[in-house]
Amino acid sequence: MEVIEHYMQLRMAFPNAGEEEEIHTTIGELAEHLCCTMRNMNLIMNKFMNHGWVNWSPQRGRGRKSVLIFCLPLLQAAQERIDQLLQGNKLEEAYMLVSALPFSMRDMLMQGLQGQFGLRSDQSARGRMDTLRIPQETPFETLDPTQAAMWGEVGIIAEVFDRLVQYNAERQVCEPSLAVAWENNQEGTVWTFYLHKGIRFHHGKILDAEDIRYTFDRILSAQESPCRPLFGSILRVETLDELTVRFVLRFPNYMFPDLMSSMNASILPRDIEMDPMHPIGTGPYQLTRNHPKLLVLDVFPSYFRGRAFIDRVEIWQLPQSGLVESVIKQNLFPDGQARLVQHEVQGGIYMTFNMRKEGPQQDLYFRQAVQQLMNSQEMVEALARTSVQAAYSLVRDKPEEQRRTEQKQKNEPTQQCEHLNFPEQSENDPLFLTQEARKRSEPSMDTSLVRANKLLQRSCYAGQIMKVWVEEGEKMEADMVWFAQRCEQIGLKVHVMPGNPVNAVYHDEFASFDLIYTGEVFDEHPTLSMLTMYTFQNTLLLIALDDQRKSQLENECRHVVMIQDSTERLRMLIALEKGLIQEALLLPAYSFREEHAHHASLQDYRILSFGMPDLRRLWVKRSSIANGDTASYPAYIPLW
Template sequence: MKAIAYYERLLNHYAEMPDNEPFDAPIEAVAGVLACTRRNAQLVLRRLADEGYIRWLPGRGRGRQSRLVLLLTRRELALRKARLLVEREHIQEAWQLISALQEEAGIAGDEAAAWVSGQFGLKRSQEERDVLRFPFYRPVPLLDPAYVTRRTEAHWLKQIMNTLVDYSRKDKAVMPQLAHHWEADASFQEWTFFLRKGVYFHDGRLFTPDDVVYTFERVLQHSPSDWMKQLIKDVQPAGKHRIKFQLAEPAAAFPNLLCTERFSIVPQGWDGREAGMPVGTGPFRIVKNNESMLALEAHERYFEGRPHLDRIEMWVWPDYEGQPAPDDMRGNAHLLYSEGQLNRGASAGAVLQQLEQGATYLSFNLAKPGPLQDRKLRFAFHYGLDRFRMVEELQGIRVLPACGFVPESERASAAYAASFNPDKAMALVKQSAYAGEQLQLYTYSMRSNEENAAWLQAECAKLGIRLQVVVLPIEQLADPAVIARADLIVAGEVLGEQPDITLIEMYRSGCGYIANHLDPQHKAAAEAQIAACLRQPDDKARLALLQELEEQLKRDCCLLFLHHHMNIVGHDRTLGGISINAWGKINYKDVWIHG
């Protein structure tokens, strides 16, 4: 980048000189512009000429002046600078420069953005290393399993780490992972897991039972609000390749609970200080994670077989949905998680879609004194919000009004959403204890959340209900003290590979929105239902119990369901092994390249 800085000095000093035409430039004057000695100025000019910035015509003989030709315009220099930043993996700086170019120079910014788009997709090196590169709108600095709460981070943990067991949607069963077998006593309170031999962490250490003990002690100690702390009484090695858990209550579903990402196994002694660079046993290892890029490379000794891809690069491009997608995807194997990009440029590729398991909802804080203790006011929200219009106006990946966390038939969703009756809603507001107080509506930072909150604020104003929107980082909104201050929270719950287990976690989590907003009566009812769930070995029976709980909360209007999302992934047809997981993402270990 030094060459660019030197050229910028020349360009600024000789701004009045014509482009691509020689002009007199004595070496002494040039040395002054470059703030260096005559000898160093000659070296700099030679370098700039070699790299195509200038032509330098040194004066030879008495009375002959040296002449200089500036070959790049300011626009061309900015384009070159953006490319160099990208090539050196300074993606954030490149994005800022291109954004500024688009505002100031229009076409130049679009050219730079188009060039960046061309860097995405499959890149095969001369050594035939397959690198998959794609954009994402934010970095992922927190990949410590003990603290992960967002779907993207949970998805990345699955690429770099393993749990003792894992759930297979295809087989609808818990499958071996770091443990190859497990068994329980008759009470379902003592569980023994038999560990694989010859499993290596990314740093070369051999996996042992001590790593399992360390992982669970760390999670339970670092997450004081974690409800599993009350369930797991003890975890100890039971031999060189066995681990034993003692539980405080019967839990036939215990193996299912261990599939969750926060129980991903870390090596003994990993303290989480480098939270963006965890060490795992998974198919990929992290080699870089900063504000510009997350880069993973294949784990050569992965116990389930080396991945086909050699490297994955997620470039942090905050406005990538606003950038033009290439007209033809066939030249590169692209992977896009943006519906905006898909709509503009993915016609040559394939598009996978699935209705997301989960829903966006509005939680009422019944644990806080105030007007929301009045059922009439809560039902005013229910009758006063037109879910169909919310989906239609906000669009994006919102596709269907919701009547519960698990998507049901369109008829059931339509019946719930069809309760919209603004006259009845306004009558209930007048009959309620609401006296015009400003209620605090919290959500966490994400564009779709902020759109939802703004829409709710505007619609409630029509009913005479005043809402103040408070947007916080998700880490702050995971604090029970902050959750307790909110009158309402609008958020989404994405059900993982096991919807029943995600819901159990949601209702029991010490940092969950609904769990913290329930009044003592509803909290006791939820706890009794969850305890019954844990005793059930069958997932369908657990889900039925959870749906009974959901119906009770709906009857008392403890929360309102708003809408469901559609997961969309676009990819080039040269990518094989593509399927969408519960998070709406791709499991990269299975991806391979045609040809």
Template structure:
């Protein structure tokens, strides 16, 4: 924020001055000096600047005992909104974001400024006058996570990788089938121990080189080399043999009917063998990364993309971790939750009931009463799915007894008794000790506070341990209870097995080796089974979690999207985010049909 606006906001919000808009108020140079934290000499210089720029009217006192008078000519809201528009107009998006996050104002005004910023960012694209390009700007309420395909963990980063890179095949949820992508055809032996992929010719990476089977081989080898948390799924592959520039064969140690799922998932995004991901992420996708730092990720349309070039020319994603969401924010696919004006009807809306659910974990790596089955049963009743949806509502749409909504739908739902929970808690041997509850700040705050209140009713003491995000596990693993959310891929069988076997998620971090071994034995032959039997095995594994209360399912979520009506081509990609490669901006009819007047 520029110094003049800063000084004005300080004066206008100083409680000791009690200044009022359009009303002269007596002040002294000393009181102004205290409010501005500067010398009386500097106060006079600041007052002159403020009056010259139309912020105040200053009437100096004449003679001893006569106070000076100051009249505010602009509201704080007006001043900040004008400055925000000025920053955006000059392309200073980072400064505009910092203005909202850093200025000492009340929550209502911060929300107004955020809505104003939204109008210039997430809710519409515009034609940049200097470049003549369509640019979509978005905001995220947390820092950028890991974009390395071998380690990607969060839904948004997984979605982004789908815009930057490609896999050999893609999974089509509507037809429950696989479609060609970088491979135009594939085949397998009768016993499913040999798989062969035939690659498209002429596919280029963002750095210009043509993709070959050597890149596919190197991508798989890299998963092993960097010890990817997902490597368990690829353990049956004995070797990958290059049989030509555009043909690669995989020899397996045992039959694998799940093989196509493994080569359609984001972990097998094909990377160039001659580039280091840690230096620069290069893919073959419709967008390439043109800039990335802690503040912004900029994507540009890849002109040599082998498919259909995106309509958008650029997508800018700004990271605003200090602007946390609340229930009045809406999930803008491809962004985080952005505040919407309640009277703005000039938007397109999409509701996306997401696969997966919010849930709670017990951290079995820590000693404590939560190892007792009756304590977990009591928590199951406190963290009641029916009450969670009924009491908190919002985008919590249905109770969850599974990660899969259609499994939850067939359950009989009745609200649990807190009195029964109290009895179970007493039977567990609980002695009134404090149990730490970890949750993501802003995202899970309401649910955590709700749980704490219900726990108090039965005499259970919960200590709130908020974390900034759910990406870094350091703080999280100090707690006995952990609130989390899992959003599954549209390829739900892959999503489920990856949840159970991903070595870097909350679930794995909380399970002891003995408990994990039980699950490993259950799922060991998963990939050898046909689809129906795989689904049954996943159901058995989830039932094991329910019976032992290793996981407490909470509720299924609805991801809501709102975009300006000038944006067309809205199609959902993975996790319900908007497929930005399909979006395009419609110029207003007035512009299109306008005719120049005759000279």
């Protein structure tokens, strides 16, 4: 331990004492605080005094008090030590040091570490080493492709594994990946894939058809596998030879190649048991370290599509910074010379209900009341965020006319749903007064609140407190402050509690809650994303949904994959979403946009659907004015 770290250790032992304040203590107590002998304690204290950090008047003898005065503030000492560590490229030690400090100064120092993120290029006798450091605030629970549901987890899986097929979002077609080609029978019930030769897993094994069979048998044989319904059309998997695998289906599935591009369909080696925190795949990066604070991906030199450019990727678990995005960017790019990349996140933020729990949320009228309270346009206008827009669907690429129609329908109360038999409502009901009539009769309240109030009065709600689970984070928690204020205006009692989505997905955190406020991120394939949302059991929507409705969705999705026309499949899935919205089980709030910023030397910076740069394409044009053997190229990757 460096002497300044000894000083910080002793300084934190007296948190209530100020600088230049006399502290009366014994030599034995000081030795105990420094975790050393009294002899070593004297040596250390003399070093402190030589640096001018303390004044110390030792008094020897049992029970006699020495006088200690601290001169160097703890924050200043910490900053000096952190600067030393960062100069030596010891980010991990700097991070661990900051993590051990009092909470009051931890956030300030964490902000200083932001500048370490981005790309660092080091030149040595062994050659050039390019390392990309990315901050992440959601801990990893699993990297098993059949289980993972968090954005960050999916991002790692995308780099560690490959799939038989890859989806080209620019061309909107499935293209070869591990499979060089595939074919199917006319009925869409038999699909045959032909594998590339010589593809290696990270541990050296050559990929063959038995690995494909093992991957899908593992899914289908586990009754509790959350992605089993997604691949429910598979009857059996046959290996015709070492490079040919055949899937025999229970029913026609014309989306089968698309399913093979899903992250859930990532191919595993059959000769080694799956470790959910240290997986082995065939991807361009291999996982070499997974610590609670740091995950490291090193380039896989034998990747069958060619070696990736970036040598190492470090994913750091950092708490959410208190700084606003504009300040962070200013710190990273003080001269303003950053390239900005806009990323329209597919999917969006929504509210749903815990339909596995008894309560007013089982009543359509109550859910419709909440639907009116969650008026997306009014929320967006009230919160005045430039990066969001009101959403009436989780699909962004709908025709504008369709979006306008749905917005109008959302602002009108739902009369009766197609799938469930709810009480019919009369056209003479006050609920169906025109907007103008409502404004004349209720001038003190806006129309959505009037509708919400009438629906609430008609529901079975009896004044109980409704527990609202909100995905933790400054923005979504602010949304629920606005929502709670609206609830108060019509007499709906709510108690909002932030929660960790990792615990919600993997540890049933919101079992006791009534309302759920979260989000869903889609990838570049909206049809597959919606199908996954309705069948992959680890999506938050399905975790909250009752078994009967989940079964209905699964059956509807079975009919969707039987459709040959891709446009018609998407239309049918959007119709399913519309049904959920009509039943007030899915309440879209808004979609959002992220803005990445990066140094101009980072070339081909493209953002994938889960918010990370595409590491398979990213490369570095090292600056000609870089000083010495080390060059840093900052990048700002937003944390939602």
